[in-house]
Amino acid sequence: MNTSATRSHVADHSGAAAPVLSLIDITKKFPGVVALNKVSFDVRPGEVHALLGENGAGKSTLMKVLAGKHQPNGGKIVLEGEEKSFENPKQAKKSGIVLIHQEQSLVPEMSVAENIYLGSLPLKWGNRVDWKKLHADSTEILQRLKCSFTSREMVSHLSIAKKQMVEIARALVFTPKVVVFDEPTASLTDHEKPVLYDIIKTLQEQGVGIVYISHRMDEIFHLSQRITVLRDGEYNGTVNTAETNEDEVTKLMIGRSLELDHASKPHDFKENMLELRHLTVDGVFEDVSFNVRKGEIVGMYGLVGAGRSEVAETIFGLRRPSSGEILLEGRAETIGSSHEAVEKGIALVPEDRKDQGLILGMNCRDNMTLSALGSVSSMGFMKTSAEKVVHDKYQSAMKIKTPSWRQKVGNLSGGNQQKIVIGKWLHTHPKLLILDEPTRGIDVGSKAEIHALIKELARTGYAVLVISSEMPEVLGVSNRIIAMYDGRITAEFDGDAVSEDELVHAITGQVAQAPKVATAITDDATVP
Amino acid sequence: MATAEQGSNRVMFGRVSKSGLMSFLSAQGILIFFLLSMVVFSFFSEQFLSQSNVMTVVRQASIIGIIAVGVTVVIIGGNLDLSVGSMLSFATVLVVDLHDKVGPTTAIILMFALTLMVGAINGFLVGFMRLNSLIVTLAMLSAIQGGILIYSGGQNVDIANQDGTWFSVFGRGYVAGIAVPVVIFAVLAIIVQIVMSYTSYGRRIFAVGGNPVAAVYSGIRKNWCVFSTYLISAFCVACAALVLGSRVMGSQNNVGQGYELLVLAGIILGGTSLLGGAGSIWKTVIGVLILGFIQNGLLLMGYPYYTQWLVTWVIIILAVWLDLANKRKRLLTTHS
Numbered sequence: 001m002n003t004s005a006t007r008s009h010v011a012d013h014s015g016a017a018a019p020v021l022s023l024i025d026i027t028k029k030f031p032g033v034v035a036l037n038k039v040s041f042d043v044r045p046g047e048v049h050a051l052l053g054e055n056g057a058g059k060s061t062l063m064k065v066l067a068g069k070h071q072p073n074g075g076k077i078v079l080e081g082e083e084k085s086f087e088n089p090k091q092a093k094k095s096g097i098v099l100i101h102q103e104q105s106l107v108p109e110m111s112v113a114e115n116i117y118l119g120s121l122p123l124k125w126g127n128r129v130d131w132k133k134l135h136a137d138s139t140e141i142l143q144r145l146k147c148s149f150t151s152r153e154m155v156s157h158l159s160i161a162k163k164q165m166v167e168i169a170r171a172l173v174f175t176p177k178v179v180v181f182d183e184p185t186a187s188l189t190d191h192e193k194p195v196l197y198d199i200i201k202t203l204q205e206q207g208v209g210i211v212y213i214s215h216r217m218d219e220i221f222h223l224s225q226r227i228t229v230l231r232d233g234e235y236n237g238t239v240n241t242a243e244t245n246e247d248e249v250t251k252l253m254i255g256r257s258l259e260l261d262h263a264s265k266p267h268d269f270k271e272n273m274l275e276l277r278h279l280t281v282d283g284v285f286e287d288v289s290f291n292v293r294k295g296e297i298v299g300m301y302g303l304v305g306a307g308r309s310e311v312a313e314t315i316f317g318l319r320r321p322s323s324g325e326i327l328l329e330g331r332a333e334t335i336g337s338s339h340e341a342v343e344k345g346i347a348l349v350p351e352d353r354k355d356q357g358l359i360l361g362m363n364c365r366d367n368m369t370l371s372a373l374g375s376v377s378s379m380g381f382m383k384t385s386a387e388k389v390v391h392d393k394y395q396s397a398m399k400i401k402t403p404s405w406r407q408k409v410g411n412l413s414g415g416n417q418q419k420i421v422i423g424k425w426l427h428t429h430p431k432l433l434i435l436d437e438p439t440r441g442i443d444v445g446s447k448a449e450i451h452a453l454i455k456e457l458a459r460t461g462y463a464v465l466v467i468s469s470e471m472p473e474v475l476g477v478s479n480r481i482i483a484m485y486d487g488r489i490t491a492e493f494d495g496d497a498v499s500e501d502e503l504v505h506a507i508t509g510q511v512a513q514a515p516k517v518a519t520a521i522t523d524d525a526t527v528p
Numbered sequence: 529m530a531t532a533e534q535g536s537n538r539v540m541f542g543r544v545s546k547s548g549l550m551s552f553l554s555a556q557g558i559l560i561f562f563l564l565s566m567v568v569f570s571f572f573s574e575q576f577l578s579q580s581n582v583m584t585v586v587r588q589a590s591i592i593g594i595i596a597v598g599v600t601v602v603i604i605g606g607n608l609d610l611s612v613g614s615m616l617s618f619a620t621v622l623v624v625d626l627h628d629k630v631g632p633t634t635a636i637i638l639m640f641a642l643t644l645m646v647g648a649i650n651g652f653l654v655g656f657m658r659l660n661s662l663i664v665t666l667a668m669l670s671a672i673q674g675g676i677l678i679y680s681g682g683q684n685v686d687i688a689n690q691d692g693t694w695f696s697v698f699g700r701g702y703v704a705g706i707a708v709p710v711v712i713f714a715v716l717a718i719i720v721q722i723v724m725s726y727t728s729y730g731r732r733i734f735a736v737g738g739n740p741v742a743a744v745y746s747g748i749r750k751n752w753c754v755f756s757t758y759l760i761s762a763f764c765v766a767c768a769a770l771v772l773g774s775r776v777m778g779s780q781n782n783v784g785q786g787y788e789l790l791v792l793a794g795i796i797l798g799g800t801s802l803l804g805g806a807g808s809i810w811k812t813v814i815g816v817l818i819l820g821f822i823q824n825g826l827l828l829m830g831y832p833y834y835t836q837w838l839v840t841w842v843i844i845i846l847a848v849w850l851d852l853a854n855k856r857k858r859l860l861t862t863h864s
Contacts, residue, residue, distance in 0.1 A: 318744070342747030356745045359738040361805050370735055371746045373728035380727045424746070 020045045020080055020209040021066075021097070021178045027074035028061055035061045038075065039235045041228055043178055043209035048200060050212045050220040050241070052253055053230035054443040059213050062230070063180050066211075067099045068092035079177065096177035100167050100184060108156035113138035115155050116169050141169045145199050160304075161192035168199055179203060180211040183441060185219060190303075190469065190504075197223060215443045217246045229253050250444060269293035269479070272330060273432050273463030274315065279324035284310045285487035288324070292432065292463045297454060299478030299495070300467045302507045307487040308467045309351050312434045316348040317341040328432070342371055347430035349421050351437045351467075353414070357421040360410035364402050365391040367409050367420055372428045394423030398453065415446030422450070426457075433457060436467045451477055471500060483507050558799050558811070558847075562818045569825035576828055583707065589820030590713035591616075591768045593813060596791045597713075597720050598764025600812045603795060604724065605757040606737035606804030607654055607661035611646070611668035612765050612791055616784030618672045619643045619769030624779045625685040632695040640766045646672065647762020648755070655754035669788065676781050686778025699775025709771040716767060720760070721809035733757060738805025793840055794819050797847045819843075 019042035028036040036058050043049045053059045064070045066077065068086030077084050079095055086092040089099075106115050114121070116138050124130040138151035147165050149158065155166060164184060171179055181200070185193055200210060200223060214220055220227060221241060228238040229252040237252050275291040285307035292298045302308050313319045315326060317335035325332050328344055335341050341348070350356035358367055368391050369376045376386045391405045398419045402412055409417055418438065425433065435454065439447040454477050458464050468474050474481055478495045483506030491506040569576045595612050602609045619639050626635035650668055654661045687693065701708040724730035735743040736753045744750050773779055798815025800807025822843065823836040 316745075337749065338744055338747045339749045348745065350745050355739070356741050359735050359742050359805065361738045362735065366731065366734075370731070370743075370748070373731060377728040380729060382726055382728055382731060428747075 017044045017046070018081075019043055022078040023062070023066060023075065024078065025075040026062065026065055026072045026077075028065055028070055029073045035233050036065070036072070037234050039230065039233070040075075041211075041235075043211055045177075045207040045209050046204050047226065048204065048210045048212050048224040050214065050224035050227045051230065052213075052220065052227055052249060053236075054253060054445050057230040057253075058233040059230055060182065061233075063099060063182060063211070063213070066092070066178075066180065067097060093174055096174060097180070098171035098174065098176040098178070099180045099182065100164075100171060101182055106155050106163055106166055108154075110155060111151065112142070112149065112153050112155060112158075112166055112169075113151035115166055116141060116151070116173060118170070120173065138169070141172050144172065145169055145202060159192070161188050161195055164188070164196065165199065176208055178209045178211065180213070182213045183215070184212075185214065185216065190471070193219070215441070215447070217249065217444070220249075221246065253444070269296040273328070274465070275327040275330075276311075276315070277325040277327065279311070279314065279326065280322050281310060281314055281319050282322040284319070285484075288484075288489055290482050290489060290492065292465050294431075294463050295458055295461050296479050297458045297464045297466060297477050297495075299474035299481045300465060300484060301471070301474045301481055301503060302469065302484035304469060306484040306507065308484050309436050311484075312348055312436050312465070312467060315341070315432075315434065316346055342428055342430075345429075345431035347371075347425035347428055347433045349418075349425055349433070349435040349438055351440070353417050353421050357424075358409050358417060361408060363406050363408055364395075364400070364412070364420060365405035368394060368424050368427065371424050375427070390427055394419075394426065398423055399449065415442040415450075418442055418450065419446070422453070430462070432463045432465070434465045434467070437469065438466065439468075439470070439473060447473075471503060474503070475500075558797065558814060558818070562814060562821075565818070565822060565825065569821070569828070573825070573828040576825055581824070581828075583710075585820045585824045586710050586817065587707045588824075589816050590707075590709040591772055592787065592790050592794055592819070593713045593816040594709075594716055594764050594768040594771065595761075595787060596794045596812045596816050597716050597809055598761035599791050600795055600800055600807060600809055601720060601724065601733065601760045602661075602757045603800055603802060604737045604804060604807045605733045605754055606740060607754060607757065608802070609650065609665050609758065609761045610662065610788045610792075611650060611665040611672060612761065613784045613786060613788035614669045614672040614676070614782075615643060615646055615762065615765045616769055616772065616787050617779070617782055618646065618676050618784075619766050620773045620776075620779040620783050621676055621680055621685055621781060623769055624687055624773045624777070625680065627687050627693070627695055627773075628689075632693055635695075636770065639769060640763070643766040643769070644759060644762050647758045647760075647765075650762070651755035651758030654758065655751045658751075673782065673785075680781055682781065684778065684780050690777045695774050696777065697774065698770045699772065699777075709775070712767055712771060716764060717809050717813050724809060729756075734805055736804075790819065790840075793844050796844055799847070 022040070022042040024040050025038040026036050026040070027034070027038055039058065039062055041049075041051070041062065051059050051062070061070065065072045068089045068091050071085070071087070077086070079097070084095060086095070086097075107118065110118070113134050117134055122130040122133040122137065124133075135151045142149070142151060142165075145165055145168060147162070147169070149162055155163060158166070168179075184196055188196060200212075203210060212220065212224055224241045226238055227241055227244065227249055229236045229249065231253060239249065239252070271294045272291050273294050277289050279288045280286050288307075288311055290298070300308050300311070310319060314321055315335070317337045317340050326335060327333065328346075333344060335344065335346070338348075354360060359370070362370075365387050369387050373382075376383055376390060388405060394400065395402065395405075400412075400416050400419045400423070402416060409420055412420070422435075422438070438454070439450050442450070451473070454464055454466065458479075466474070466477055475495070475498070480495055481493045481498060481503065482489055483491045483493070483503060485507050491502070493502065493506075566577070575581050595616065599609050599612060619642075622642060623635050623639040626638055629635070630638070646668070650665055653659045653664045687695070690696065698708055698712070703711050724733065732743070732748050732753050733756075735746065735748055736750050740750055743753075772783065776783075794816035795807075795812050796802065796815070797818055798807075798811035798813070800811050800815075819840065822839060823833075826836055826839060827833060
């Protein structure tokens with residue numbers, strides 16, 4: 001696009017501090033594909049420089065080049081004025097470049113200190129671990145990060161946010177010059193994010209250059225000073241955050257602007273598809289009552305751990321209710337297994353697509369038909385041509401980018417994986433579709449597509465329950481919103497008549513008024 | 529747009545195309561190894577590749593092969609079955625002992641029923657009680673061995689009138705010039721391969737082995753799937769017992785001892801991953817045959833029979849190491 005224009009635009013501002021790290025004209029070719037084409041990128045000390053791009057735009061590849069995991073085919077890496085070439089991640093780390101991963105790589109059954117110094121434990125004579133020094137050093141690092149837990153805590157006892165801090169603490173062992181955060185908030189709740197932001201601020205104050213990769217615009221605008229956009233492996237411009245807005249950045253990213261139509265109007269929904277009456281699973285959630293009507297999208301909003309996923313799992317037959325009723329189309333049903341749930345027309349797109357949604361070692365087609373094998377087989381024998389038809393249908397309907405149906409889903413990007421999970425469930429032709437965090441860790445482009453798809457499905461009569469911890473998502477798609485806190489429903493709102501404040505209060509247990517239970521339930525007396 | 533992702537996949541394929549020979553070697557490694565060892569052995573022994581020797585080896589390998597077909601299904605489903613060795617002893621003692629008491633037909637039916645029952649117990653404990661398959665089947669291994677001794681009182685059993693019974697056909701008979709054990713092995717292998725590759729049942733087993741959690745979240749009855757794999761395994765053991773009992777016309781109490789390891793060796797050698805979710809019956813067939821030919825070749829070269837055990841061990845370690853090395857390479861290129 002306007003590459004040359006933006007480049008000169010950046011040059012105007014280079015009067016600021018000299019960059020601690022510059023990547024100049026980096027090219028990385030994989031056989032048959034150019035993953036990075038002369039991409040330039042730099043970070044100044046104490047700066048947060050956001051790196052943006054759709055899934056597959058080349059962000060991760062660029063960072064892997066930086067961290068020594070890939071060797072570039074062209075271009076150079078300059079660290080503090082010195083040209084470097086990293087043969088492996090260890091060298092990069094020693095030079096002060098640290099990558100904080102999306103997937104955490106901690107040993108859960110070890111203490112915080114042991115994890116921080118894993119692989120470089122301080123030793124005293126006789127090759128024994130110097131525990132005293134280990135904990136003293138770790139404590140010092142934790143204090144620098146203003147962490148609230150001690151170095152002796154077991155990692156498995158920590159929340160995800162705290163685990164992430166341990167990852168960051170690990171990075172500080174090597175006095176980093178540049179820290180790369182790759183989607184650090186993907187597994188954090190809105191609640192936990194400020195802690196991470198504080199840490200980033202602390203690092204900034206210490207003069208560390210920070211590269212921040214994220215799909216979430218609000219974070220990027222909150223944190224960064226500059227934004228660089230990659231598209232299809234090409235440098236597509238750098239802008240100063242203060243001088244731009246979300247629309248402009250989105251356009252740079254995907255070459256068009258997204259229509260984010262918020263708050264759908266509540267319609268006149270009549271028939272109940274799903275109704276829960278006082279559903280309880282002891283110790284998990286209590287007295288959950290709500291309904292989802294045909295054609296309606298109900299959003300379920302709450303923090304991780306509030307019991308949202310567990311409610312979904314109970315509806316899907318994966319948990320036994322201790323008491324209460326599940327009604328499908330007005331009839332009380334016992335759903336003893338996921339198999340029965342599928343037969344009764346319930347679909348669950350689970351929270352964790354890699355662990356729960358997909359068989360990563362299987363190809364796209366086989367994953368797509370897995371929940372409805374009966375529809376693509378006769379007398380138990382698979383009809384591979386019919387399977388291919390199913391695959392192609394959902395591939396084109398949802399614009400899944402895969403070279404062929406033979407591709408293993410483990411090799412696809414997150415957005416495409418998620419679309420395969422959704423496609424798999426659409427093919428079961430469900431009456432009730434439950435989506436648990438449908439767009440977690442997915443780029444804005446795919447996110448909008450999935451949101452549009454959800455709305456389209458509801459329009460054609462599906463009853464949809466969307467569980468999410470992202471407020472814009474809940475507000476954007478739902479006709480009605482149910483808030484959960486600590487295993488209970490705390491409030492219920494109309495999709496277009498709720499403020500963000502009200503929602504936040506409801507999911508953090510600060511609701512003054514008595515819980516407003518689903519209005520559709522009138523005949524409580526019939527509950528056995 | 530998916531350039532980076534595609535990029536890293538292409539690394540995989542890229543390495544392949546970069547040096548086609550190397551990739552061919554690593555993909556078909558086991559087959560090449562097989563052919564190579566055949567050539568080496570044939571240098572040392574003229575008999576090695578003679579038709580009669582080859583047929584003997586295949587016939588000898590068929591008992592391990594028949595069991596391995598069933599165990600491969602268990603492994604693809606993500607579990608292990610170590611109890612097959614003593615299950616083979618059990619089934620063989622049973623069918624031989626009952627042969628003279630109730631006649632061959634009833635003996636065979638009873639043997640199949642009881643062996644399937646043992647399989648069902650394994651399947652129940654692993655599938656429905658969700659106990660660790662290694663522990664369950666290892667315990668079953670010794671439990672059955674104890675059961676056999678109680679049943680037989682420690683006496684070896686045999687069939688009195690060895691010439692006057694059609695029971696001998698399973699171990700000693702020929703169909704169109706091919707030994708019956710080989711026919712049973714081939715038929716079982718073909719049927720199970722078809723089931724695993726072309727039926728929805730097979731697809732479910734692969735899914736359960738590949739990711740049990742996702743399988744459950746996909747509405748697959750995982751417990752039943754796991755249960756069924758142990759029935760298949762038990763059925764195969766019963767078939768093997770038919771062949772073994774009929775060939776020997778008698779049975780020692782511990783005739784199947786050590787078979788579980790040989791079976792595993794064949795499967796691993798063939799290249800089916802012990803992690804589940806992948807593998808094939810063809811691979812197992814090849815693995816079992818390699819094992820048979822190597823043992824036979826060593827014998828023909830004049831090494832005492834127990835050297836086989838050492839060599840088998842080395843080969844297994846090599847096979848597992850190669851498998852892992854390949855996987856690591858793949859992991860590094862796709863994820864890091």
